[in-house]
Amino acid sequence: MARDPAHPRPGFSRRIFLGSSGAVAAGAGLAGGAQAQAQQDPAVAPEALSKVTFTLNGKRRTLAVEPRTTLVEALRDTLGMTGTKIGCNHGQCGACTVLMDGRRVNSCLILALTTEGAEIVTVEGLADPGGTLHPMQAAFAEKDAFQCGYCTPGQILSAIGCIEEGHAGSAAEIREYMSGNLCRCGAYPNIVAAIEAVRDEQEG
Amino acid sequence: MDNFAFFRPTSVAEAIDLASGDQKRDFLAGGTTMVDLMKLAVQRPGGLVDITGIKELESYEIGPGRLRFGALARMAVVADDADLREACPALTEALWKAASPQLRNVARLGGNILQRTRCPYFRDTAYTQCNKRDPGSGCAALEGGVTSLHAILGGSEHCVAMYPGDWAQALIAFDAEVRTRGPGGSRTIPFADLHVLPGDSPEVETILEKGEIIISIEVPVVPAMRASHYLKARDRESYAFASASAAVGLELDGETVKDARIALGGVASVPWRAGAAEEVLRGRTFSEALAREAGRAAFADATPLEHSAYKIPLGADVVAGALMTAHARARAGAKGED
Ligand SMILES: Cc1cc2nc3c(=O)[nH]c(=O)nc-3n(C[C@H](O)[C@H](O)[C@H](O)COP(=O)(O)OP(=O)(O)OC[C@H]3O[C@@H](n4cnc5c(N)ncnc54)[C@H](O)[C@@H]3O)c2cc1C
Ligand code: SF4
Ligand code: FES
Ligand code: FES
Numbered sequence: 001m002a003r004d005p006a007h008p009r010p011g012f013s014r015r016i017f018l019g020s021s022g023a024v025a026a027g028a029g030l031a032g033g034a035q036a037q038a039q040q041d042p043a044v045a046p047e048a049l050s051k052v053t054f055t056l057n058g059k060r061r062t063l064a065v066e067p068r069t070t071l072v073e074a075l076r077d078t079l080g081m082t083g084t085k086i087g088c089n090h091g092q093c094g095a096c097t098v099l100m101d102g103r104r105v106n107s108c109l110i111l112a113l114t115t116e117g118a119e120i121v122t123v124e125g126l127a128d129p130g131g132t133l134h135p136m137q138a139a140f141a142e143k144d145a146f147q148c149g150y151c152t153p154g155q156i157l158s159a160i161g162c163i164e165e166g167h168a169g170s171a172a173e174i175r176e177y178m179s180g181n182l183c184r185c186g187a188y189p190n191i192v193a194a195i196e197a198v199r200d201e202q203e204g
Numbered sequence: 205m206d207n208f209a210f211f212r213p214t215s216v217a218e219a220i221d222l223a224s225g226d227q228k229r230d231f232l233a234g235g236t237t238m239v240d241l242m243k244l245a246v247q248r249p250g251g252l253v254d255i256t257g258i259k260e261l262e263s264y265e266i267g268p269g270r271l272r273f274g275a276l277a278r279m280a281v282v283a284d285d286a287d288l289r290e291a292c293p294a295l296t297e298a299l300w301k302a303a304s305p306q307l308r309n310v311a312r313l314g315g316n317i318l319q320r321t322r323c324p325y326f327r328d329t330a331y332t333q334c335n336k337r338d339p340g341s342g343c344a345a346l347e348g349g350v351t352s353l354h355a356i357l358g359g360s361e362h363c364v365a366m367y368p369g370d371w372a373q374a375l376i377a378f379d380a381e382v383r384t385r386g387p388g389g390s391r392t393i394p395f396a397d398l399h400v401l402p403g404d405s406p407e408v409e410t411i412l413e414k415g416e417i418i419i420s421i422e423v424p425v426v427p428a429m430r431a432s433h434y435l436k437a438r439d440r441e442s443y444a445f446a447s448a449s450a451a452v453g454l455e456l457d458g459e460t461v462k463d464a465r466i467a468l469g470g471v472a473s474v475p476w477r478a479g480a481a482e483e484v485l486r487g488r489t490f491s492e493a494l495a496r497e498a499g500r501a502a503f504a505d506a507t508p509l510e511h512s513a514y515k516i517p518l519g520a521d522v523v524a525g526a527l528m529t530a531h532a533r534a535r536a537g538a539k540g541e542d
Contacts, residue, residue: 048207067210067252070239090240091307103280103309109239110310111232113210114254158306165284165305179442180304 054115056081057125065112072096072107074115075122083123083153087182094181097154097161098122104161106180123153126160135201136160139194147185155181159195168199205242209251214258216385216417222253224387224415231255231417233276233315236307241320245329246337256312261419264313266291269425275314275418279371283308291425293533294432294451298374301436304443314418317372317382317398318410321365322445325349335362336406351509353445356516358473363406364509365473367399372475373451374434377467380423386416395421399474428453428463431534435526436469437518446470448519450502450526454490456534461485461494466523468502471515478502481523490531492524499523 049064056079063078075081075098087095089108096108099121126134133141136156146152158181162168167177174192183191209229213219223229229251232238241247255261261276266287273282282288283299303311325331325344333342345351345364354364372395380395398410412418432453438444449469455462464485466478481502488494499520506516 050210066207068205068207068242090243091236091304094304094306097306104306105310106236106304106306109236109307111210111235111239111252111254114232114235114256161305161309165280167305176442177305180306 050113052113052116054117055119057121063112067111067113069112070108071098071100071110071112071115071120074112075107075120081122081124085150085153087151087154092182093151093154094158095151095154097157097181099157099161102164104158121157123156126156134160135198136194139197140191143190143194143197144187145190145194146183146187151181151183151185151187155183155191159191159198162195163199163202168195171196205239206245206248208242208249211251211253212257213253213255216258216261216419219253219255219258219417220386220415222251223417227251229253233312234278234307234310235315236303236311237315237319241327244327246327255417261314267425271295271423271425273313273421273423275420276312278309279303279311279313279316280305280308282313290430292374292378292423292429292432292453294374294377294429294434294453295371295423297434298370298436298451301434301442302370313371313421316369317375317421318412318418319369320409322353322368323365324353326365336365336402339405339407346509350511352511352514354509354512355473356471356503356506356508356512357468357476358401359507359509360402360404360406360473362404363402363473365402365406366470367472367474367476368445368470369475370434370436370446370449370469372399373449373467373469374432375421375423376475376477377432377451377453377465378423378426378429380421382421383419384412384416385419386413388413388416390419395475396477402473426453426455426463428455428465430537431455431530432465433526433529433533435522435529437522438470448515448522450519450523452523452526452530454485454527454530454534456490456531456538459489461488461490464498464527466498466502466527468519468523471503471506471519478523480504485527492528495524495527495531496520498527 048066053062065074072084075084085095087093091106091109096106097104098107100118136159162177168174171192174195211222228249230249232252232254261274264273264277279299289296326334326336331344333344335343355366375395382393382398434451436446436449438447446469448471451467453465464482466481468476468478481498484498484501502523503516503519
């Protein structure tokens with residue numbers, strides 16, 4: 001379940017590389033037909049990087065990634081946005097949940113190159129610029145819906161998605177539709193309570 | 205993960221061109237199987253052909269005589285479709301009881317039916333024996349491994365990997381077809397012929413040829429669909445693969461069974477239609493005892509492995525339980541029509 005041992009921190013070396021060269025390579029448009037976006041050589045050479053542009057928490061970001069870079073690696077390692085967590089790295093725990101074009105997704109199984117043009121929202125983008133928490137963040141604090149907090153960014157984004165999708169009708173439905181987010185601390189009852197509170201606020 | 209070349213075709217023809225030929229290239233849909241297995245170094249394609257830019261493959265239609273699902277329709281979107289829930293509850297339930305909401309938002313139906321086994325020895329390259337991963341290397345499951353997650357139907361002495369998907373069971377129960385296009389042209393494949401038994405070449409999982417892309421999955425509408433159900437027994441209440449599952453459908457004439465459909469998940473090496481169990485029901489008066497008889501018939505030919513004998517009674521109960529629900533739905537439907 002750990003990262004590929006051959007590439008323990010794939011983004012790290014790349015960041016150093018980018019920092020020293022300052023260059024962003026391979027500017028060819030991704031949407032423009034069938035072109036190889038990168039070479040097969042696993043060494044981090046300029047030709048192996050290609051450009052991807054997405055909107056992150058309302059801001060357009062362009063970055064250079066390898067084909068194998070996942071979205072969560074691009075967020076954490078390339079952009080330094082560490083609010084999104086990695087638990088299992090295999091789609092099993094939900095710690096890496098972000099919103100992509102309004103849908104909650106596991107960012108550990110999404111290749112960064114496939115996010116061209118997407119709108120991504122991470123936990124850093126939820127509070128308003130003045131610092132007022134998103135209602136779901138406030139409800140998690142209010143209902144004590146975490147202990148260690150590791151799963152919490154993923155839980156909160158998933159909870160927002162759960163209500164958005166119309167699957168927060170009852171406690172049982174919330175449990176079913178939040179099943180993609182594991183909490184080793186077992187904060188589940190309070191997470192359900194937080195979601196019910198936000199749902200009721202929105203309906204009220 | 206090894207690096208790889210990445211391609212973004214916008215048409216089916218381009219995608220086929222890119223994926224045919226000698227290079228080791230695979231299609232990428234939602235990536236929830238592919239990227240997972242690439243991280244594990246179980247799959248190491250030289251290139252990925254990302255087909256999600258081919259927008260025409262995303263649509264689906266719940267028609268009066270035929271259901272048509274584009275290969276790129278998202279699991280979550282189709283699972284939430286109210287018309288499908290009415291037309292064929294089993295097809296809806298087999299989707300929303302699979303994986304997690306996040307995975308269903310990303311995974312596509314074409315990728316879903318081609319998902320690969322969860323055999324723990326297949327997924328862990330520290331085990332060098334796996335005929336599916338490395339033909340001729342042996343089978344760590346059969347050679348002293350834990351076989352609790354393995355197939356009791358359809359396995360061979362070379363591989364007892366279980367086909368883990370849910371939706372495929374509802375598709376095979378209702379005679380779905382798969383439309384494909386490849387370098388050699390277009391064809392329609394009965395769903396029951398898509399996956400192949402492991403035999404002595406477990407590395408071959410489907411009859412698809414290199415570069416052949418699934419365009420759509422189509423299902424003819426039959427009366428038994430309305431009174432259908434997908435029952436899934438698993439280790440935890442949600443978000444787990446099936447220990448045993450059943451997709452069933454019933455058409456009744458009074459209490460006499462006119463048509464019965466039964467397929468089994470979590471127990472077989474490929475999507476599994478339980479024809480013998482269907483035969484037990486056809487033309488007879490429905491009762492709980494009959495449902496249980498059908499459940500037992502579904503597993504008459506099962507070969508329990510050292511740690512998977514539990515699947516036989518569990519699977520028989522699941523079939524019977526699913527039939528009881530389908531029967532209740534058929535009765536409710538009949539009342540609705542009076
Ligand atoms: C933690 C976890 C839990 C899961 N639990 C369940 C579960 O309970 N039940 C269940 O049924 N599934 C489960 N899954 C599996 C999941 O449903 C599949 O991974 C998913 O449906 C695959 O779809 P995808 O679009 O992501 O496919 P991809 O990963 O993109 O592709 C899968 C395979 O299909 C090929 N392919 C994709 N589309 C086409 C096409 N149109 N034509 C030809 N080839 C194509 C690819 O080349 C690849 O080989 C789980 C997965 C994970 C990670
Ligand atoms: S059961 Fe099949 S997939 Fe599993 S170890 Fe044996 S050969 Fe490999
Ligand atoms: S890190 Fe566990 S699902 Fe992505
Ligand atoms: S709060 Fe610790 S894992 Fe959820």
